[in-house]
Amino acid sequence: MNRVVPVLLSALLLAIAISNPAYAGKYDAQFRQFLNSEIIPAARKAGVSKATLDRELAGLTPDTSLPGLVGPGGKGAPPKVNFQAEFRSPSRYFRDSQFNALVPGGRSLMKKHAATLDRIEARYGVPRRIILAIWARESGYGNAKIPHDALRVLATQAFMGQRAKFFQGELIAALQILQKGDVSRRAMKSSWGGAMGQPQFLPSSYLKYAVDFDGDGKRNIWTSQVDTMASIANYLxxxxxxxxxxxxxxxxxxxxxxxxxxxxxxxxxxSSFVNEGVKRVSGRPFPDHEINKPGNILLPAGRYGPAFIATENFYVLK
Known part of the structure; x- marks a missing residue:
């Protein structure tokens, strides 16, 4: 109990220091030096023009309100809390009510985009229910609030996040995206962890897997439902x-x-599992096109929980 007072006092002093304009100015100067010495040279080598860098980095400051930050250069004790919803509160993240609330929207979108999903399935081979399920969990079909300035988030994480080196590469990828013109800085929104748009792609994944499927010349995972669905399918x-x-x-x-x-x-x-007595819970036989293909036993909750035969596609999703 005696430890509470000094811990609270130190936290209050830190809060006062961070809010102090002189402290903030010193921090901003250190951040600017980091951009000039680390990011700009690397971005130029990656093909980002001086004009793009001047435009996008002008006035950029770190967002110290983001969770999970350590110190400049990624140095310092990592926080003990995992801020991702599926780890912070798994019972809430996976509860039935969360899934049930998403079902009507998924059915409506499946009907609305039936012809487009036919084309996406034909091109990429990924079933529409898988595409819609991932879209639902990542952003609630685009209805979730994704409020952060992606460039500022990535720059902050590159400067003082736990995985600073990793995010330096993601920051440069974001600058490449802005240079290509698929999205404006104003519209390039992300989560606090830098995952962008409706499918929650990191910038490097966007560059590799985002698709312009609606034919407007831009790979728009922020406001285009069609591009979002096709990008998820292409990723898988x-x-x-x-x-x-x-x-x-x-x-x-x-x-x-x-x-x-x-x-x-x-x-x-x-078929070998079937010969050992394995049967589907539904009572139906395994499909003919699956029976002679490989699978493995999956027991996510142990021997006394639900059991599955998983195909290689499970590990693609995982």
Whole structure:
């Protein structure tokens, strides 16, 4: 109990120091030096023009309100709290009400974009329900608030985040995006961790996987539903999604099949599992096109929780 007072006092003193204009000015100067010495030379080598750098970096300051920051250069003790929703509060993130609330919107969008989804499936081989499910969880079909200035977030993380070196590369990728003109700085919004737009792509992923599927000449994952869906499908396809296969099937696992056989290192033909007594919970047989393809046992909650036969597509999603 005696430790509470000094800890609270030190926190208050730190808050006062951070809000002090002189402190902020000193911090901003250090940040500007970082941009000039580290980011600008690397960005120029990556093909970002001086005009782009002058325009986008002018007046840029760090956002010290972001969670999880340490010290300049990524030095300092990392925070003990994981701020991502799925880790901070997994019971809330995965509760049924969260999923159920997203179902009507998904069905509506699936109907609205039926013809477009036909084309996306034909090109990338990813089922529409998978595309819609990822879109739902990443941003609620674009309805989630994504309020941050992506460039400022990335610059701050590159300067004083836990993974400063990683975010330096992402910052340069963001500058490349702005130079290409697919999005304006004003519209380039991200989460506090730098994930952008409706599919929550980091800038490097945007450069590799974002798609202009609506044909307007811009890869717009911020306001274009069509580009968002196609970009998600392209991402999965490029990461090895096996066309025509599902991600997995819920099963009844017989007691005669050991739980030690779980995992991708123990893959075998699904027909072999069937011969050992594995059956689908639905009561339906495994599809003919799947039966002679490999799968593995998946027990996400242990032996007494739900059991699945997972295909390689599960690990693409993972």
């Amino acid at each position: 396809a490029k990461h090895g999604w096996a066309k025509g296969r599902d991600w997995g099937y819920e099963i009844h696992l017989p007691n005669t099949v050991s739980c030690t056989r779980e995992g991708p290192d123990n893959r075998q033909k699904i």
